[in-house]
Amino acid sequence: MSEHIGKTGIVVRNIPRADPALIDELQRFGVATIHEAQGRKGLLGTSIRPIQQGIVTSGSAVTVLVAPGDNWMFHVAVEQCRPGDILVVAPSSPCTDGYFGDLLATSLKAHGVRALVIDAGVRDTHTLREMGFAVWSRAISAQGTIKETLGSVNLPLVCGGQLVHPGDVVVADDDGVVIIRREEVPQVVVASRTRADLEEQKTLRLAKGELGLDIYNMRVRLAEKGLRYVDNLEELGD
Known part of the structure; x- marks a missing residue:
């Protein structure tokens, strides 16, 4: 599946997800414990930071590849989300523009999405905190984006220096973000x-x-x- 990294113009509708009970249990351990328990792997780079404090969350990754300065694929991705998912977004080239704000958060929240992890920028952070929509991002920027270029949804991508497959489990808290391979979730829960x-x-x-x-x-x-x-x-x- 990793050979599909970087492909655009593709939306995968059906992805495997881990047992929801195990996903929720991982939330109680937190990032540091899980990172150690699974052999010190899966940790996103320290540039991916929370815009809020005191929130711990976990969910299945819906992956979104976006073009620099273009948030079109966010709107495509919303349709593919299920309650309990976490949107994991990366640009095809480095960009810190404000891809995401309160309107997209409102849409994702209505579909039960728990959080956003993005290797780029977000804006409307005060409102996002008031809404209780959790975000981990590389940057905060008021710079807006356009809707012109295709990316992809639910293909593997690299976010914060880590390879993320759709359906992998994301755990995020004040310490950062860690990725657990979907097929490894049961043993990581036991180890945690x-x-x-x-x-x-x-x-x-x-x-x-x-x-x-x-x-x-x-x-x-x-x-x-x-x-x-x-x-x-x-x-x-x-």
Whole structure:
């Protein structure tokens, strides 16, 4: 399927999606835990940032390739969205224009879309926050766009440095955005549960005053690296 990256003039109507219950469960773990649990992969670049704070979301990716300065394919994509989806958008060449604002957000919200992740710009951010429509974007720009050039919907694309296939699961929060391959969702959920449980146990131990040095068995390795303790500077001599 990756051989279709960059193709234009195509809309794929039917894409496979992961189990909705598992998608919703991933939301409770957050980006950092999932990224670690799946082997530190799938994390979008740090240039993709939330325009709001305190929102965690997850959903199936509907992918949209757009031309620079042209948001025509957004309107095409809305028709292909289902409740619980997240729109993942990238331009065919770098562009930070404001592709997306309150009108498109209203349309997506009416179709149950949970969020937008875009490797480009958005505008109307104050209104978007008031609406409660979550966005992770590369830029904020009042610069408008036109509707002239075809892109594609539901073909693989690269967003924030990561390959995203339609139907992959997107999890986004204040820390950023992570992509989970659709076929890997069940095992990533299990791994995330395990990691979350371990972190909870460590949190309880740290709260009781235990040291990370002991919880993580760091002392031997630190000594092997040459770390030594002295009671005062005089012990170091000249």
